[in-house]
Amino acid sequence: MATGGGAHPAEKSDTEVEHDLEFIVAEDTGDKAHVIIHNDDVTPFDFVMAVLVSVFHCGQRQAYAITLRAHVTGIAYVTTLPIEEAKYRVSQAHNLARQMGYPLALTIEPVKDT
Numbered sequence: 001m002a003t004g005g006g007a008h009p010a011e012k013s014d015t016e017v018e019h020d021l022e023f024i025v026a027e028d029t030g031d032k033a034h035v036i037i038h039n040d041d042v043t044p045f046d047f048v049m050a051v052l053v054s055v056f057h058c059g060q061r062q063a064y065a066i067t068l069r070a071h072v073t074g075i076a077y078v079t080t081l082p083i084e085e086a087k088y089r090v091s092q093a094h095n096l097a098r099q100m101g102y103p104l105a106l107t108i109e110p111v112k113d114t
Contacts, residue, residue: 032111033086035078039070043102051104052078055093080111 035056037048045067052063056079070076081089090106097104 031083032080033083033108034080034111035086035090036107036109037066037070037076037078038105039074040103043097043104047102051093051096055089083110
């Protein structure tokens with residue numbers, strides 16, 4: 001702890017401090033990725049739907065259709081997003097699932113140029 005001179009933090013000062021802020025924006029490479037959801041025997045159907053609605057902004061009908069397809073076939077396409085956004089949203093979904101103790105799995109597949 002510092003001692004000695006200087007104004008008490010609660011006291012007002014006549015000195016104004018100006019901070020320079022620098023923002024670094026990631027370059028958008030235009031790369032996109034497909035988000036795929038995988039079925040498991042533990043994660044509840046309703047939870048999967050809620051994740052699709054809250055994290056991937058699906059409507060209720062779309063979330064139901066995606067969840068049902070994954071349940072029946074083992075996997076289902078969710079959406080295509082810029083790759084960094086896809087990574088972020090998949091991370092959010094995984095975090096929500098882990099908090100609840102579910103093994104929900106989503107993967108990202110880069111879109112191949114044709």
